[in-house]
Amino acid sequence: MLYHHFYIKELHIVENNGIILYNILMKDNLLKIHPLFSIFTSSCTLNIDNKPIIKYGESLRKKEKGRIRSNSGGWQSNNLPLNHKLLTPLIKEIEEYAFVYCQSVGFKKNIEYKIGNIWMNINGYKDSNLPHIHPNSVISGAYYLKTPKDCGNIGFMNPSQHLMDHTWLDTFKDSFTEVNSALWFSKPEENVLFLFPSWLLHLVQPNMNKKENRISISFNIDAKLL
């Protein structure tokens, strides 16, 4: 049986007491869609000079072995000093945007957001990051210092991925949307700051640029009720 006589005539996004609804006008009735349990990821472009930060990271790499966490290949620095002059403008911006992000998800206003730890990632050819979360933190994120062509996307995994895989088969999907996807990739751009919940599983695809490194800064943000 095909349902061609039922179709979407109009789609309106409306706000009702802070709840976003998608109102779909059908044949002769209104279908109200309420997106439940949405996961907010955010991005914004910062006006920061990346060059001195990159130089600082590259000089650190020569001196320090770094550490292995979620990284498969590549170099991840140890935690960087939070009072380092070069990082101060970036840290200030991140903390301000974290406050706004948390407003958007309905957190209280009397909360202070501070970077708990921050580190740098330099990924060469085929280096990647395996799926991981950031425990003991509220908001986490990445700021992109250098993103050459084909350097790999950041992927966010739907927490219901394993449940969806068995029922919402890819073959059913007309197109992949934010609602029906188990995995969502976002392309990193230089100077872009991503924020997302620390509990959201994420990964980084391999850098497939043979010549240039992908360089980013990752961080965790702590929240404290004032």
Ligand SMILES: [Fe+2]
């Ligand atoms: Fe991460």
